[in-house]
Amino acid sequence: RGMMGAARRAAGFAGLVxxxxxxxxxxxxxxxxxxxxxxxxxxxxxxxxxxxxxAARRAPAAAxxxxxxxxxxxxxxxxxxxxxxVWHLLFPPGTEEEKVGAVEAELREGGDPxxxxxxxSACPSRFRGGDLGWVSQGQLVEEVEAVLxxxxxxxxxxxxxxxxxxxxxxxxxxxxxxxxxxxxxxxxHHLLYTYRDGSFHDVQLLDVREQQELEAASxxxxxLLPLSQFHVWSHDIEDDLDTxxxxxxxxxxxxxxxxxxxxxxSMGFTRVMNVTGGINAYSDVDPQVPRY
Numbered sequence: 001r002g003m004m005g006a007a008r009r010a011a012g013f014a015g016l017v018x019x020x021x022x023x024x025x026x027x028x029x030x031x032x033x034x035x036x037x038x039x040x041x042x043x044x045x046x047x048x049x050x051x052x053x054x055a056a057r058r059a060p061a062a063a064x065x066x067x068x069x070x071x072x073x074x075x076x077x078x079x080x081x082x083x084x085x086v087w088h089l090l091f092p093p094g095t096e097e098e099k100v101g102a103v104e105a106e107l108r109e110g111g112d113p114x115x116x117x118x119x120x121s122a123c124p125s126r127f128r129g130g131d132l133g134w135v136s137q138g139q140l141v142e143e144v145e146a147v148l149x150x151x152x153x154x155x156x157x158x159x160x161x162x163x164x165x166x167x168x169x170x171x172x173x174x175x176x177x178x179x180x181x182x183x184x185x186x187x188x189h190h191l192l193y194t195y196r197d198g199s200f201h202d203v204q205l206l207d208v209r210e211q212q213e214l215e216a217a218s219x220x221x222x223x224l225l226p227l228s229q230f231h232v233w234s235h236d237i238e239d240d241l242d243t244x245x246x247x248x249x250x251x252x253x254x255x256x257x258x259x260x261x262x263x264x265x266s267m268g269f270t271r272v273m274n275v276t277g278g279i280n281a282y283s284d285v286d287p288q289v290p291r292y
Contacts, residue, residue, distance in 0.1 A: 083134040084148055085172035087113055090123040091165040100158070100165055108156055113169065122164065127231070134174065134266055144168070180261040183248060183273045185281035191248075192220060203246045208260045209279075213252060216292040217279055227256045238267060246271040254278040 091100050103120050107113060117123075117130025125132055137149060143161040151157055151170040159166040183191075191203070200221050207214065207222040214224055225233050233240075241247065247269050251257035254277050261274040275282070283291045 082173055082175050083136050084170060085134050085174070086132045086148060087117070087130045087169040087171055088123060088125055088132050089117050089121040089130050089167040090163065091120070091167070092122045093162075093164045095165060100167070104156065104158070104167055107167070107169070131171075134172075180258070180265050181271075181273045182276050184276050185285045188219075188248065188250075188275055188282060189285045195221065203248060204241055206247065206249045206257075206260070208249060208251050208256050213292070217283070217290045219250065219279065219282065219289065222250060225260075227251075227260060230260075234263075237264070241269075243267070243269045244271075246273065248273045248275060250275045250279060252278045253280050 089103070091103075103116060107116055114129030114131075117126045121130055123130075135148075137145065139145075140148065141161050141163075144159045144166050147157050147159040147166075148168060148170065151168070153170050153173055155170050157168050157170075159168060195203070198221065205219075205222040207218070207224050208227045209224070210226050210228060211224065225237075247261075247264060249257040249261045249264070249272065251260075254275055257278060258274045261272045265272045279289065280291060283289045
């Protein structure tokens with residue numbers, strides 16, 4: 001389970017690739033534009049970290065089983081396409097070819113990829129051992145994508161872009177990318193009323209806002225996991241939560257929660273839902289929840 005958890009945590013990292021680079025805004029200074037997403041037709045760039053909004057079905061306003069059924073149906077709708085599991089190292093522009101070749105040779109000869117990334121990569125993904133996780137076609141800059149999607153699993157290759165030289169290793173290929181469902185504030189209100197006795201046995205509720213936001217407004221049953229502390233709680237998330245339970249993620253306006261929801265889906269959480277409009281929208285449904 002520990003090994004699987006580590007693999008899933010690494011795989012989910014690509015779910016937080018943003019416009020500012022490979023590391024989510026607010027989690028590290030600076031950023032690497034090497035994997036700056038370009039949006040495929042029909043996928044508008046989302047706010048916050050810059051991930052595309054994923055079309056997903058609305059969950060019925062019943063209870064957890066009905067919500068889970070909607071998520072299963074949405075997963076079938078999004079079953080087409082492939083994702084690649086990618087290891088990546090970025091050499092900044094101007095890096096001598098001799099250095100690039102030496103590092104590539106060390107990697108091909110069985111050197112530790114995590115250590116090599118930490119020692120040499122200019123991409124913040126070095127904090128994850130260079131593992132970008134699972135990426136889909138249309139998310140990467142053209143130069144990198146053109147090389148990756150022609151590679152065989154297990155192969156190494158280079159790509160060059162305005163950001164520098166990219167050393168790539170294709171670790172895996174899979175179908176059926178993860179799907180995140182959407183739940184409205186009205187549907188969440190109905191769900192919380194259903195479980196008003198506090199017995200959230202079949203659902204886990206996550207609030208990814210900050211502590212000061214929680215003090216301004218909160219909902220019962222939610223566990224606080226601030227997005228700014230992602231580097232702390234992400235390491236144990238698969239052990240701390242049940243990947244098979246319906247997981248509902250909340251933030252202020254539904255932006256940060258959408259990013260975390262995609263991350264959890266990439267890790268293998270089977271039923272993940274984002275609260276559309278966040279707690280701000282919930283205030284319209286329940287006036288007792290203050291707006292801030």
